[in-house]
Amino acid sequence: MRPLLLAFVLLIGTQTLSAAAKIDQWQTPQGSRVYYVRTEGLPMADIQVVFDAGSARDGKAFGLSGLTANMLDTGAGKWNADQIAQRFESVGAVFGAGSSMDMATVSLRTLTDKPLFDKAVETMQVILSKPSFNAADFQREKNRTLAGLKQAEESPAEVASIAFYKALYGNHPYGHSGDGDLKTVAALKVNDLREFYKKYYVAANAIVVIVGDVDKTQAEQTAEKLLSGLPVGQKPAALPDVLAPTAGSQQHIDFPSTQTHVLVGMPGTYRKDADYFNLYVGNHILGGSGLVSKLFEEVREKRGLAYSASSAFIPMLKPGPFIVSLQTRNDQTPQALEVLNQTLGEFITKGPTEAELVAAKKNITGGFAMRIDTNKKLANYVGMIAFYDLPLDYLDTFQQKIEQVTVASITETLKRRVNPALLQTVTVGKSAK
Known part of the structure; x- marks a missing residue:
């Protein structure tokens, strides 16, 4: 019945929320910022943990940020990918992870019934703090990425986009595709992902967003729970400025x-x-x-x-x-x-x-x-x-x-x-x- 309940909630989830949202903001003991909005009427919550760990942080290893984010739920703690998926499915929760140029985002949509909510949050916490980066899983994800890059070479839209960003940004961190290219992705090793994770997936670089039918006390506890296994670390240095073009x-x-x-x-x-x-x-x-x-x-x-x-x-x-x-x-x-x-x-x-x-x-x-x-x-x-x-x-x-x-x-x-x-x-x- 519980997955059916989630389906019903998602069906009515398009109802308009009332008025503009009041955003509460505070910091966890580790220094992470938390943003919280209480919404009532639907027994569900959407949670995001956002890191300054997008493709702009790839360095010369283009594609590193995206591959790291994609690997998070392939294994964590004592669970493999199937067991993680089963844990979320058993409580009707939806998990996601990905990266853009600026940020990496780990997200969770869950019902707020306490047993369901607690199991979903616990699973997310283990994924955040104990990803396995198993070598076999890494090779599979790397091969999938390489196959996607080969396919992109056959798309004029993709070719145009890559050339356009290069024309605008040159060697700036915004100048390469978030998926990387065939050469840089082929050169990636599983240890590169582990080191990227250790550097950027830290409490000082994390922002927690909680929107849903949970009270503030529960939101505070949830934020601290999610980040409890992360080292404090430090925020990365600011990105370099974008230089205006000098000629067309x-x-x-x-x-x-x-x-x-x-x-x-x-x-x-x-x-x-x-x-x-x-x-x-x-x-x-x-x-x-x-x-x-x-x-x-x-x-x-x-x-x-x-x-x-x-x-x-x-x-x-x-x-x-x-x-x-x-x-x-x-x-x-x-x-x-x-x-x-x-x-x-x-x-x-x-x-x-x-x-x-x-x-x-x-x-x-x-x-x-x-x-x-x-x-x-x-x-x-x-x-x-x-x-x-x-x-x-x-x-x-x-x-x-x-x-x-x-x-x-x-x-x-x-x-x-x-x-x-x-x-x-x-x-x-x-x-x-």
Whole structure:
């Protein structure tokens, strides 16, 4: 009956949570930060333990962070992968682990009935503190990663993405794929994962996020329990600054595909950037709002040059990429790229109209509640707030910050932050004859 209960809970878990969440924050005795939100109505909790241990910490061993995170639940303590999976399944819990450029995240979704909750948390604690990194499991995961990398070489989208990040970031830690490459992953040894884990999976580098129907006392006990087996350690040094490009560039990679993938951009914004909301709203109008964006209208609707065209600012710890992207028929690539650059240039120069700004604000604020309408979505937002050290009232003031954006502030910010002469352009497809 208990797994059936979880299924019922997950079914109704899309119900909207009430109002903006109140985030409590404190530190454990080991110095780890804890972020807690009490939600009532559903007997479940979403828990995350976040480490500054993303692919930006790979050093020269590209792929190390991702492989380490993927190996955590392949064996821990006295349990193998099957036994770990059975422990979570027996209480209807869902476990996950993975890494992005900035962070590694270990997550748990569990019912709050005490026997179920305690068993799920205990299992997560053993995974965090006693991962086995068994040699046979490592070889299997490494081979799986290598197979994925070989497959990625056959995808023009993957080839374009790798080349684009390299063009933007060069030798900066953001300049390589989180999956690594064939050479670096092939060279990894199981001891590399053990050393990476020992360095970065420590209490001083950990943030705990708890969102759900648990009281504060239980949240405090849970956070301390989860981290009880970790050494204190220390936080890693700050990442190096991202250097702005000194000149634009254009790179074409010949690929036997019927479509050419086009990526244009430069380093953009970071999470604590004072310009973030101007760039966010401006991008929503330019290419972030799907079928009603300026890029979509100019490239797709007016000229039929691509199925879609979009843009995004991806904020990270350091300036993440500003990306404008489309796919087009090989022989239409020059024209599509010309329209892309012209649309972007005009938007930087003139900014949006007042009507476009009003529509964008309504769209963003009107859909905001849907971004935090489940425990899991809210936990992801709180994890972002925690990792990037944003104000605890970030969710409460989000819509207010959007409303404060003006046509003038967008235009001024874009002129200052996006220089068309410094754009990096990557195209991947079959060269037109």
